Amino acid sequence: MAHGGLAALSGLLSGFAALAVAELVSAAVRPEAGPVTAVGGAAIDRTPAPVKDWAIRNFGESDKLVLQLGILLTLAALGVVLGVVALRHRRTGSAGVLIFGAVGAGAAVSRPDSTGLADGLPSLVGAVVGAAVLYVLIGRLTARRRPDASPGAGNGWDRRGFLIAASAAAAVSGGAGVLGRTLNGGRARDAAASRAQVVLPPPASPAPPVPSGAQLRIAGISSFTTPSKSFYRVDTALVVPKVDAGSWRLRIHGKGVKRPATITFQDLLDRELIERDITLTCVSNEVGGPYVGNARWIGVRLADLLREAGVKPPSRGGPADQLVARSVDGMTLGTPVEDVMDGRDAMLAVGMNGEPLSFVHGFPVRMLVPGLYGYVSACKWIEDIELTTFDDYDPYWVKRKWARKAPIKTQARVDTPKPFARPKAGTVMVAGVAWAQHRGIEKVEIRIDDGPWRPADLAAQDTVDTWRQWSFPWKATPGGHTLTVRATDSTGRVQTEKRTRTIPDGASGWHSVVVTVD
Numbered sequence: 001m002a003h004g005g006l007a008a009l010s011g012l013l014s015g016f017a018a019l020a021v022a023e024l025v026s027a028a029v030r031p032e033a034g035p036v037t038a039v040g041g042a043a044i045d046r047t048p049a050p051v052k053d054w055a056i057r058n059f060g061e062s063d064k065l066v067l068q069l070g071i072l073l074t075l076a077a078l079g080v081v082l083g084v085v086a087l088r089h090r091r092t093g094s095a096g097v098l099i100f101g102a103v104g105a106g107a108a109v110s111r112p113d114s115t116g117l118a119d120g121l122p123s124l125v126g127a128v129v130g131a132a133v134l135y136v137l138i139g140r141l142t143a144r145r146r147p148d149a150s151p152g153a154g155n156g157w158d159r160r161g162f163l164i165a166a167s168a169a170a171a172v173s174g175g176a177g178v179l180g181r182t183l184n185g186g187r188a189r190d191a192a193a194s195r196a197q198v199v200l201p202p203p204a205s206p207a208p209p210v211p212s213g214a215q216l217r218i219a220g221i222s223s224f225t226t227p228s229k230s231f232y233r234v235d236t237a238l239v240v241p242k243v244d245a246g247s248w249r250l251r252i253h254g255k256g257v258k259r260p261a262t263i264t265f266q267d268l269l270d271r272e273l274i275e276r277d278i279t280l281t282c283v284s285n286e287v288g289g290p291y292v293g294n295a296r297w298i299g300v301r302l303a304d305l306l307r308e309a310g311v312k313p314p315s316r317g318g319p320a321d322q323l324v325a326r327s328v329d330g331m332t333l334g335t336p337v338e339d340v341m342d343g344r345d346a347m348l349a350v351g352m353n354g355e356p357l358s359f360v361h362g363f364p365v366r367m368l369v370p371g372l373y374g375y376v377s378a379c380k381w382i383e384d385i386e387l388t389t390f391d392d393y394d395p396y397w398v399k400r401k402w403a404r405k406a407p408i409k410t411q412a413r414v415d416t417p418k419p420f421a422r423p424k425a426g427t428v429m430v431a432g433v434a435w436a437q438h439r440g441i442e443k444v445e446i447r448i449d450d451g452p453w454r455p456a457d458l459a460a461q462d463t464v465d466t467w468r469q470w471s472f473p474w475k476a477t478p479g480g481h482t483l484t485v486r487a488t489d490s491t492g493r494v495q496t497e498k499r500t501r502t503i504p505d506g507a508s509g510w511h512s513v514v515v516t517v518d
């Protein structure tokens with residue numbers, strides 16, 4: 001191999017050593033303080049909303065995997081470049097490694113969930129080791145052959161010395177990386193064990209059974225209750241937080257809190273639990289999009305906890321109009337105190353579809369407020385509730401130009417037929433779901449091409465906080481057709497035709513599907 005190639009390999013090995021050592025050190029500090037997680041998190045926070053939307057649209061829920069791969073590929077490319085640079089300027093190459101380590105450390109220390117300067121250690125120690133590896137390897141590559149060198153030595157360089165050093169660097173880094181991974185996995189294993197031990201008590205206030213007529217028997221329609229495994233996931237967490245329920249605490253404090261409280265997971269289970277069907281929707285959901293799901297949640301009424309802490313809603317003279325929920329990964333979400341305390345089933349959920357929350361959906365505890373988009377209400381991995389005002393504090397998404405308040409907009413979606421389907425002429429079942437959480441769906445209408453609006457058949461309504469299925473037996477005639485749907489909520493308001501983007505407060509407009517009837 002030419003020297004240039006070996007120098008590039010040295011750069012790669014240097015990067016590998018840096019990451020592996022960082023992984024090991026992060027086990028002693030915090031797994032989230034590792035450079036890839038920290039830089040990735042910082043990148044997510046700085047990504048402009050349109051790019052984020054684009055990433056979600058193109059990569060869906062693999063967006064985080066794509067980002068991590070991107071970071072690793074970038075680091076590999078940088079390693080190659082630094083290796084080649086080091087061949088001519090040995091110190092500069094190593095200094096480059098140190099500079100990237102400093103960038104990683106800076107990112108780690110400034111993460112919202114950072115615990116201080118210690119979070120910079122994984123990147124720094126990793127970079128020092130990476131820089132040393134590069135320095136030594138390039139030293140072997142550029143060393144002069146000693147006069148008594150064996151015939152196996154290359155043209156003027158210490159081939160044997162290089163091979164030994166390179167193999168040693170690879171082996172030791174590999175070992176450090178595996179050990180770091182294993183140690184970092186320990187916390188996750190404790191959290192998984194704590195989840196396995198959770199037994200959800202029966203709710204004091206069970207949800208009424210889902211009416212049998214709420215689920216239509218039509219192929220291709222969304223199931224009324226979304227199985228937890230296929231429930232959409234939207235969050236900024238590169239690494240899913242693994243929280244041990246045994247050491248979990250929730251603090252309630254802030255403006256107008258007469259009796260600040262710290263609550264354990266067991267405290268929650270010991271209280272009266274409510275069970276409710278609630279349809280959750282993401283503000284990033286496009287018209288017709290997939291980021292909506294309905295589950296049966298079990299948890300504690302949030303308003304009760306707030307009242308016990310002495311909190312009053314603004315309408316009764318309370319000084320705080322915004323509740324800021326904070327998660328273990330530093331996310332902040334702001335919810336109107338009035339909405340949480342107006343009698344709706346706002347809850348701290350501990351269970352989803354009959355099981356403890358899964359890690360991706362917020363174990364051990366998350367917030368839910370029927371009627372509000374997730375980004376202003378549904379804090380996962382919650383650990384802190386602060387009563388404040390909208391004037392005093394802007395949470396994460398509001399800092400990024402999303403609206404302070406965001407009730408869910410009325411929407412209807414055609415689930416079947418799918419876009420560009422080719423159904424046969426005759427009766428074709430058009431069906432889907434409509435939602436207007438906390439108001440309820442009163443009517444759904446269908447329009448074929450430019451024809452008149454005709455009422456769809458509504459499935460039974462579960463509650464006003466859930467979506468509602470609908471269907472329409474369409475006498476399909478051959479040719480291309482556009483099927484458009486719109487809903488009316490129970491206040492009598494018809495879903496607006498006006499198309500808006502998702503930012504700042506949710507997409508509006510009618511969903512339509514184009515099909516060709518054979």
Ligand SMILES: Nc1nc2c(c(=O)[nH]1)N[C@H]1C(S)=C(S)[C@@H](COP(=O)(O)O)O[C@H]1N2
Pocket residue numbers: 231232233234235236237280281282283327328329331360361362373374375378379380381
């Ligand atoms: N900690 C945390 N909670 C969060 C988020 C997040 O990024 N971090 N995203 C919110 C958004 S935008 C939505 S739509 C819901 C999605 O919840 P799900 O992933 O369980 O469907 O979680 C909310 N809670």
Ligand SMILES: [Mo]
Pocket residue numbers: 234281282283284373374375
């Ligand atoms: Mo969301």
